[in-house]
Amino acid sequence: MTSRPSKPAPGDQDSPDLIHDAIELIRQQGGRSTTPRRVVLEALLLSPGELRTAEQLLAHIQASYPDFTESTVYRTLALLEDLDLVDHVHLGHGPSHWYLSGALPRWYLTCTSCGDVLVAEADIFAGLVAEVAKRTGFTVDAGHFAVTGTCLSCSNQKAH
């Protein structure tokens, strides 16, 4: 686990920055700059807005680093999550889905009928967040949770 992939992936412009900053942050906490940490960040950076399971990340990474293991994926994601660099959502059953936490907060709507995942912008639930805070003092953590329900096409299907 020492070599780098032969060349940076295309569309990689901001990867070096983010990865450099992240590694710097890890160093500040007494952690070390290691290949797994760079590689997991790179894998998430390939499609910064997308959700990825640990298994998907592992499969992608193992194409270049066959020795990379599950446990390292999980340990690395946990570390990055502690530093608020990544986050994960539970879309329902099945594995957690991980993403870079840099992006705007979003809401994930999962259809219990077809399994599709819709993404909603944070402003949809701004009113809700304020209302919950006012009534209960609870600070809703946007982008950290999923909502289940029925998507439009499944609703239409059910209604014949």
Add this chain to the structure above:
Amino acid sequence: MTSRPSKPAPGDQDSPDLIHDAIELIRQQGGRSTTPRRVVLEALLLSPGELRTAEQLLAHIQASYPDFTESTVYRTLALLEDLDLVDHVHLGHGPSHWYLSGALPRWYLTCTSCGDVLVAEADIFAGLVAEVAKRTGFTVDAGHFAVTGTCLSCSNQKAH
């Protein structure tokens, strides 16, 4: 798995009705009236608004029916969920939490700091549900999901 508990639990007034109706519904679908099904419903009826894990239900039931097994709990809950008699929430990590779906729809707010679960009434979310439906066509299923965030006391603690 044939005998009944020696006497009905106290405060059981509506249990017979609900259980009877549920069994009737099961029969209409070609299912059978069995002790496990009655017993799981009874366990949930002990505290109708509360969330219970499969493990908690099992422990409670095994006090009266030592042979009762995990798999029967899960299979029974799945059946009752299919009939819309019970529902479950994922509060984050850990096991699913089950409840009778008869009650008013609610929202579960789990504090990522202390693990506490707050319950919020559905009307808090009415505006959100309408807004999501208008913008995306997605029908949010209230009471089926949990929201993470930080509760008031943990927020105060963090702020010193």
Add this chain to the structure above:
DNA sequence: TTGACTGCAAAAACTTTGCAACGTC
């Protein structure tokens, strides 16, 4: 050199499934 980190293997936590015996209709 020191100790943080990783790979490997095993296990933990939660849930599902196969099958033969059993109970309901």
Add this chain to the structure above:
DNA sequence: GACGTTGCAAAGTTTTTGCAGTCAA
């Protein structure tokens, strides 16, 4: 008697952990 259900045991899925060897600082 037919067949839906259950108990039991085994296995599936996702994630965590222990430990000895490896690598960054």
